[in-house]
Amino acid sequence: MAGQGSTTNFADAFASVNASSRWKKYLPERIIKAVLFICAAASIFTTVGIVSVLIFEAALFFQEVTLWEFLTNTKWTPLFASKNFGILPLVTGTLLTSIGAMFVALPLGLMSAIYLSEYSPEVVRQIVKPVLEILAGIPTVVYGYFALLFITPILRAISDDISVFNGLSASLVMGIMILPMVSSLSEDAMRSVPRSLREGAYALGATKLEVSTRVVIPAALSGIVAAFILATSRAIGETMIVTIAAGQNPNFTFNPFVPIETMTAYIVQVSLGDTPTGTLEFKTIFAVGLSLFVITLAMNLLSQFIVRRFREVYE
Amino acid sequence: MAQTIRDQFDRRMDRRRLYGHIFHALCLVSIFIGLGMLAVLLVDIFLDGWRRVNWEFLTSFPSRKPEQAGIQAALFGSIYVIGLAGALAFTLGVAAAIYLEEYAARNWLAKVIQINIANLAGVPSIVYGILGLEIFVRYMALGKSVLAGSFTLALLVLPIVIIASEEAIRAVPSSIREGGYALGATRWQTIWRLVLPQAFPGILTGVILAVSRAIGETAPLIVMGALTFVPFTPDGPMSRFTVLPIQIFNWVSRPQEGFHEAAAAGIIVLLVVLLSMNALAVLLRNRFQRRLEG
Numbered sequence: 001m002a003g004q005g006s007t008t009n010f011a012d013a014f015a016s017v018n019a020s021s022r023w024k025k026y027l028p029e030r031i032i033k034a035v036l037f038i039c040a041a042a043s044i045f046t047t048v049g050i051v052s053v054l055i056f057e058a059a060l061f062f063q064e065v066t067l068w069e070f071l072t073n074t075k076w077t078p079l080f081a082s083k084n085f086g087i088l089p090l091v092t093g094t095l096l097t098s099i100g101a102m103f104v105a106l107p108l109g110l111m112s113a114i115y116l117s118e119y120s121p122e123v124v125r126q127i128v129k130p131v132l133e134i135l136a137g138i139p140t141v142v143y144g145y146f147a148l149l150f151i152t153p154i155l156r157a158i159s160d161d162i163s164v165f166n167g168l169s170a171s172l173v174m175g176i177m178i179l180p181m182v183s184s185l186s187e188d189a190m191r192s193v194p195r196s197l198r199e200g201a202y203a204l205g206a207t208k209l210e211v212s213t214r215v216v217i218p219a220a221l222s223g224i225v226a227a228f229i230l231a232t233s234r235a236i237g238e239t240m241i242v243t244i245a246a247g248q249n250p251n252f253t254f255n256p257f258v259p260i261e262t263m264t265a266y267i268v269q270v271s272l273g274d275t276p277t278g279t280l281e282f283k284t285i286f287a288v289g290l291s292l293f294v295i296t297l298a299m300n301l302l303s304q305f306i307v308r309r310f311r312e313v314y315e
Numbered sequence: 316m317a318q319t320i321r322d323q324f325d326r327r328m329d330r331r332r333l334y335g336h337i338f339h340a341l342c343l344v345s346i347f348i349g350l351g352m353l354a355v356l357l358v359d360i361f362l363d364g365w366r367r368v369n370w371e372f373l374t375s376f377p378s379r380k381p382e383q384a385g386i387q388a389a390l391f392g393s394i395y396v397i398g399l400a401g402a403l404a405f406t407l408g409v410a411a412a413i414y415l416e417e418y419a420a421r422n423w424l425a426k427v428i429q430i431n432i433a434n435l436a437g438v439p440s441i442v443y444g445i446l447g448l449e450i451f452v453r454y455m456a457l458g459k460s461v462l463a464g465s466f467t468l469a470l471l472v473l474p475i476v477i478i479a480s481e482e483a484i485r486a487v488p489s490s491i492r493e494g495g496y497a498l499g500a501t502r503w504q505t506i507w508r509l510v511l512p513q514a515f516p517g518i519l520t521g522v523i524l525a526v527s528r529a530i531g532e533t534a535p536l537i538v539m540g541a542l543t544f545v546p547f548t549p550d551g552p553m554s555r556f557t558v559l560p561i562q563i564f565n566w567v568s569r570p571q572e573g574f575h576e577a578a579a580a581g582i583i584v585l586l587v588v589l590l591s592m593n594a595l596a597v598l599l600r601n602r603f604q605r606r607l608e609g
Contacts, residue, residue, distance in 0.1 A: 029502060032503050033418055035410065036410050039407050039408075039410035039411045040410070040414040040415055042473070043432050043473060044427070044428060046470050046473070047431050047434070050443075053445065053449040109345075111341060111344075111345035112345045112349055115339075115343060115346050119339060119342060119343075128350070132346075132349050132350065134353060134593065135353050137589060138531070139533065139589070141531070142563075142582050143356075145360070145578055145579070145582060146360070148567060149363070149567070149575055179349050180349070183349070208339070209331070209338045209339075210331070212338075234437075237439025237440070239439070239533070240564065243534075243564075267444075267445070267534075268441070271444070272543065277453075285445065286445065289441070289445045300437035304433065
């Protein structure tokens with residue numbers, strides 16, 4: 001650029017050098033930005049991938065089985081000679097174990113949260129909370145082992161009616177697994193309730209119990225409800241505990257003592273078996289997977305909506 | 316008259332205090348049930364399996380004889396799959412977080428990506444297995460390989476990495492960025508030289524938590540098609556494989572006592588790895604917090 005003869009206008013040359021160095025300086029910036037954007041968009045591709053795979057494959061399934069049969073038939077025997085494609089037994093199995101788990105996690109988690117937020121000294125809270133959260137980090141296959149080989153023998157010693165594989169044992173252990181989720185999220189919600197509200201109640205002569213149950217819990221209710229819904233959604237999608245401990249018998253029942261099968265356990269059963277891909281039997285896992293995805297997505301959206309819509313904001 | 320009202324008040328107050336004490340006790344009991352179950356679980360597994368945890372167990376392949384079965388194939392499978400998945404999730408996740416925190420305009424697209432990430436974190440892990448089977452194994456024809464498995468797990472833990480990295484980047488004070496710009500640094504120079512070093516411990520904590528989640532995942536890899544009986548060490552990214560949790564699952568589902576013992580021993584190995592990773596994450600977090608305050 002410098003050797004273009006003596007008539008070169010200095011200002012022009014300066015501008016062009018400046019422009020080219022700018023170009024050199026900012027081109028990499030633009031490339032970097034584009035690459036980063038693609039990485040951020042990867043999460044969108046994941047969602048698109050999940051939704052399109054499930055819908056596409058499930059659509060092939062529903063060409064052969066009507067949606068009506070899928071939703072209303074009370075028998076699920078796709079792997080047998082006489083085939084029935086009613087998802088209801090898998091749904092009751094899933095509901096049984098999830099609701100059972102919530103019966104454990106809800107009271108224990110909420111009471112733990114109240115203790116940590118309202119009663120415990122700060123030192124205790126700082127130790128107990130992370131220790132409790134270890135429960136959430138233990139792999140589910142470990143809980144499956146614990147349910148089948150520790151809890152179930154105890155239950156069977158108590159009552160002869162309980163089978164080796166049963167919904168009860170899986171529910172109890174799953175409840176312990178999601179307990180820290182309920183307690184941690186509820187505790188966060190309770191701690192964000194301002195002190196002044198509590199102090200107002202104490203000034204009126206309320207006891208600690210009354211402050212906890214009539215002031216703190218109502219004020220934190222949206223966060224607590226959201227925590228419950230998230231935990232339920234987690235229980236519905238949980239796989240290994242129910243696969244190991246609850247059995248692989250799609251029974252249309254709410255009896256917690258007999259073997260059942262959940263939606264997730266069914267998907268694992270087909271994956272482990274030798275069902276050839278492309279057959280109608282194999283396509284069932286996409287229909288079941290789609291149902292599972294829709295149910296958990298609806299619950300997660302509901303929980304986010306409750307937090308946004310009903311949160312009490314304090315200055 | 317005044318005396319009876321006073322008596323009545325005292326009686327009620329006593330009753331309210333009593334309820335308070337009962338409630339306090341119940342709360343304590345709840346906490347102890349949670350903590351107690353954790354203790355029982357750990358002790359039960361330790362007692363079941365400690366006899367089998369030795370060098371031979373770590374360096375043997377699975378076997379039809381329970382007393383000879385070991386976890387070498389599963390251990391190497393886990394290391395390969397998790398190593399690849401962790402590296403991938405780290406790169407993708409941190410890049411995505413940088414874009415969302417430092418570049419993205421606060422418009423609808425950024426909002427959609429945010430909501431989408433929150434929802435992806437709530438998708439059951441088994442659904443990721445279906446995704447992996449269809450997209451990586453079949454459509455991209457990677458087969459039921461180490462590579463396909465690590466892609467699947469990387470997508471599964473990606474939301475955890477993104478959310479943690481975003482928080483770490485957000486915690487870097489804007490005065491640091493402004494200092495960079497004032498010295499004529501470009502946006503990327505500012506991020507690379509100033510923001511990321513500050514945010515790194517927080518990002519690392521998130522990555523460790525994500526990896527420890529991935530180590531314990533069983534269902535997505537089963538659905539994706541990982542093997543359950545592998546008498547060889549994977550020899551490359553296209554090799555078929557199994558992982559430690561699947562090996563444990565396989566042993567739990569067998570009726571023989573000996574395999575249950577092997578499963579417990581496998582769980583001990585898995586938990587030792589996981590708990591030390593969690594401890595590392597907590598340590599990093601504490602150090603990070605001290606530095607920000609100091």
